[in-house]
Amino acid sequence: LFAGVALAPRDPILGLNEAFNADTRATKVNLGVGVYFDANGKLPLLAAVKEAEKARLAAQPPRGYQPIEGNGAYNQAVQKLLFGADSELLAAGRVVTAQALGGTGALKIGADFLKGLNADAKVYISDPSWENHRALFEAAGFVVENYPYYDAATRGVDFAAMKVFLAGLPAGSVIVLHACCHNPTGADLSDEEWGEVVELCRERGLVPFLDMAYQGFAEGISEDAVAVRLFSASGLQFFVSSSFSKSFSMYGERVGALSIVTADRDESARVLSQVKRVIRTNYSNPPIHGAAVVGAVLASSELCAMWEEELAGMRLRIRAMREGLVGALKEKGVAQDFSFVTRQRGMFSYTGLAAAQVDVLRGEFGIYAVSTGRICLAALNEGNLGYVADAIASIVKA
Ligand code: PLP
Ligand code: TYF
Numbered sequence: 333l334f335a336g337v338a339l340a341p342r343d344p345i346l347g348l349n350e351a352f353n354a355d356t357r358a359t360k361v362n363l364g365v366g367v368y369f370d371a372n373g374k375l376p377l378l379a380a381v382k383e384a385e386k387a388r389l390a391a392q393p394p395r396g397y398q399p400i401e402g403n404g405a406y407n408q409a410v411q412k413l414l415f416g417a418d419s420e421l422l423a424a425g426r427v428v429t430a431q432a433l434g435g436t437g438a439l440k441i442g443a444d445f446l447k448g449l450n451a452d453a454k455v456y457i458s459d460p461s462w463e464n465h466r467a468l469f470e471a472a473g474f475v476v477e478n479y480p481y482y483d484a485a486t487r488g489v490d491f492a493a494m495k496v497f498l499a500g501l502p503a504g505s506v507i508v509l510h511a512c513c514h515n516p517t518g519a520d521l522s523d524e525e526w527g528e529v530v531e532l533c534r535e536r537g538l539v540p541f542l543d544m545a546y547q548g549f550a551e552g553i554s555e556d557a558v559a560v561r562l563f564s565a566s567g568l569q570f571f572v573s574s575s576f577s578k579s580f581s582m583y584g585e586r587v588g589a590l591s592i593v594t595a596d597r598d599e600s601a602r603v604l605s606q607v608k609r610v611i612r613t614n615y616s617n618p619p620i621h622g623a624a625v626v627g628a629v630l631a632s633s634e635l636c637a638m639w640e641e642e643l644a645g646m647r648l649r650i651r652a653m654r655e656g657l658v659g660a661l662k663e664k665g666v667a668q669d670f671s672f673v674t675r676q677r678g679m680f681s682y683t684g685l686a687a688a689q690v691d692v693l694r695g696e697f698g699i700y701a702v703s704t705g706r707i708c709l710a711a712l713n714e715g716n717l718g719y720v721a722d723a724i725a726s727i728v729k730a
Contacts, residue, residue, distance in 0.1 A: 344463055345702055352700045360698035361716045363707040366515060366679050368578055368646050371713050376581050376646075380639040384628040388621075395620060400608040402431020402589075402618045406627035410589040413553060413630070414544065414560050414572055421564050425597035428604045430590050430611060431618045435545045435575030436464060438590035442541060442571045443472035444610045445592075446506060453539070455506040456498075458482070460704065462515045465508055465543070479507070482517045484684065487672035489519050495532060503537030511572070512556040513546035513678020516706040520550065520677050526559050530566045540570040548579045548643045549650065550677040569593055576626050578679070579643055585622030646710070650679060653712040660721035661728075668728055679710045689727050697723040 342350070348364035370376045401407065407429040411422055421427050432438035446453070455469040459478035466476045479497045483490035498507065509529070514520050521529065533540050540563055547556045554561075563570050575588040592607065594600045611617065629635040654674045661670050673681045685693070685705040693699040699720055701707045712720060 348700050357698040362700045363711050364700045366708050368710040373713050378642045380629045380635045384625045398617045400611050400617045403623040406623040409630035425600050426594050428592045428600045430607050431623050432588045432590050433586040434588040435573050438573035438588045439468050441590050441610050443469050447472045450504050453504045453506050457508045491525050498532045506539045508541045511542040511544035511559045512550045516680050517682040518676025518680045523558050526562050530562050542572045544574040546678045587622035587626050650710050653709045656717050664725035666725050679708050699723050
């Protein structure tokens with residue numbers, strides 16, 4: 333039965349973790365995977381999460397099946413974070429939200445639902461994008477292609493090329509957009525550019541699918557939702573996958589959601605019924621704990637304020653590490669201008685390091701980065717910044 337099974341390639345990012353874990357050097361640094369580590373290099377357990385978990389443990393709630401679409405209070409809290417508490421769409425019943433197994437699970441449910449709606453549509457992802465975008469939509473049966481996005485020369489977005497490309501797509505094409513903190517490049521659209529993308533989607537009849545995995549990591553919770561808010565104001569129908577993996581440091585609990593904006597309340601009921609069918613035939617209903625904890629934090633003004641402060645702490649620490657890296661490289665005599673690192677947003681920077689340079693970083697210094705040159709700034713701290721800057725300086729000066 334399995335004699336002909338070929339060995340699948342490792343995930344280019346998660347595979348790096350295995351190599352990192354096997355590395356015995358004390359000075360090793362993992363800048364590969366997109367995970368936030370605190371100033372001591374530890375994965376944080378947020379105080380707001382601890383409080384909510386303490387209360388849950390004390391209450392010892394029963395563990396019945398959840399509704400297929402998950403925890404209702406959690407789903408409503410997700411909607412408020414994404415669309416704003418005073419959203420007209422929410423008041424009009426135009427948003428359907430289902431708890432999902434992380435952002436990945438949300439993308440998968442959305443992809444399967446879309447495939448049933450329009451099997452012939454093509455899916456377009458940014459060039460480059462999170463590796464799993466292509467794999468997920470291909471697994472759902474779609475043909476996936478890239479739209480122009482990153483411009484290595486400016487270290488920003490080639491918005492002119494992106495616009496021309498989108499304007500040439502047939503109606504019904506699905507456009508996957510990173511709502512903020514673009515993974516892997518850190519290069520985001522400006523608010524004005526988002527406005528233009530919304531207009532293009534309307535003119536061309538494109539189907540926007542916003543992926544929001546890092547809300548709160550660029551400017552703030554509502555600031556980072558600008559794309560969702562602009563699409564909301566447009567009257568268009570669209571998808572949003574969202575995740576609390578990073579913003580609550582709840583990676584392994586798999587807490588995310590799929591939200592779909594419909595034309596009206598009646599459409600919402602029909603869409604939800606179909607989304608529930610997709611969920612039922614995948615995993616029946618989602619797990620309880622993570623969403624209950626996030627829901628409890630968001631429902632309590634005290635815990636929510638605590639969370640927002642902790643999230644701001646993560647955001648500001650990453651920014652400080654961006655500044656620190658740029659400053660340290662300059663101090664070490666690197667002539668090349670690395671100031672773009674402070675303009676990029678979220679956890680990642682596309683450093684421009686070539687695959688061969690990334691190999692030297694790993695081989696000589698035990699510093700792990702993605703072969704594309706992507707590094708995760710959230711893995712830097714006062715203890716390893718100098719070492720990493722020294723290593724990069726020696727490589728780019730060589
Ligand atoms: N989308 C993007 C752009 C991501 O970077 C990630 C990161 O993990 C995800 C989705 C998936 O999030 P989750 O870990 O919640 O599945
Ligand atoms: O890009 C990253 O590093 C994160 C984590 O298959 C991740 O989004 C990476 C690969 C993957 C799942 C999560």
